[in-house]
Amino acid sequence: MDQQNQRALLTLALLASKADGMRAPSEGEAIRQSLDRLRGEGLDPEAVWDEVERGEGDRARAARELTTPEARELAYALAVSVCDADGATNAQERAFLDELGRELGLPRASSERVRQEADALAAAPLALGATPASEAELDEHILRQAILCGGLELLPQKLATLAILPLQMRLVYQVGKRHGYELDRGHITEFLGVLGLGMASQVIEGFARQLVGGLFGKLGGGLLGGLGKSVGTRATGVGLSFATTYALGQAAKRYYAGGRKLSSIELKELFASLLGRARELEGRHADAITASARSLDLGTLSRLVKG
Secondary structure (H helix, E strand, O other): OOHHHHHHHHHHHHHHHOOOOOOOHHHHHHHHHHHHOEEOOOOOHHHHHHHHHOOOOOHHHHHHHOOOHHHHHHHHHHHHHHHHOOOOOOHHHHHHHHHHHHHHOOOHHHHHHHHHHHHHHHOOOOOOOOOOOOHHHHHHHHHHHHHHHHHHOOOOOOOHHHHHHHHHHHHHHHHHHHOOOOOOHHHHHHHHHHHOOOHHHHHHHHHHHHOOOOOOOEEOOOOOHHHOOEOOOOHHHHHHHHHHHHHHHHHHHHHHHOOOOOOHHHHHHHHHHHHHHHHHHHHHOHHHHHHHHHOOOHHHHHHHHHO
């Protein structure tokens, strides 16, 4: 994918993150940090970010710069996923996506189907499944969810990365429930933000990792240091999704078991330390991650997320 298509895709993703006019400062910072971790083959993600933040990003122009049907379909799926990252699309986001679909020249029926599938994933219930009855069961549940999220990175479906977010949110809900807290989406989103796990930023970075051949060329050190050298291999995305989900679950466990007494700084430090442990575990569970991917497709994934 040449620089023109790369830049257009990134522009549309960043515009989608602002489509409802309500992007939280923490989410904006998480997106900016995710761009810091992406190193392009001649593409400057920071320059694209600055252009969009100045209000100079042009959706119609970016749509015209996409040169293949595949790139246009990917752009729409990426924009839908970014809009749905914090929940099903609202009226402003749907208007943005409707205009984008027309500018990309996509059939209305196919673009609407993608949006409805994404909305269904984003609106998946938090309170689903039995709460682990013991700390040992909770640890096993956290590991299973990390394996599942790692496996999702191996799927070819464009919405698979989006499905990781409701699974992570449900995991935090279940951890809180186990320790006597009934959490809502707002609290969980804020908790992820404290850890540096923005919703839209995970989608943008996840799409970049998944594209074989590289959407943005090389992946920088980022959260996991030298875990992956290039987004040309999906192993990088597998490791990152496994590690972030595992560390998220364990950080939530310590936070809620301890009565929510950790400060934001202490939570960030805890999460960073847990990522190192998660990186070591990923290699031991590589076969299980691959096996989980073999048993999934977008249909079974939707049923899993929605119960």
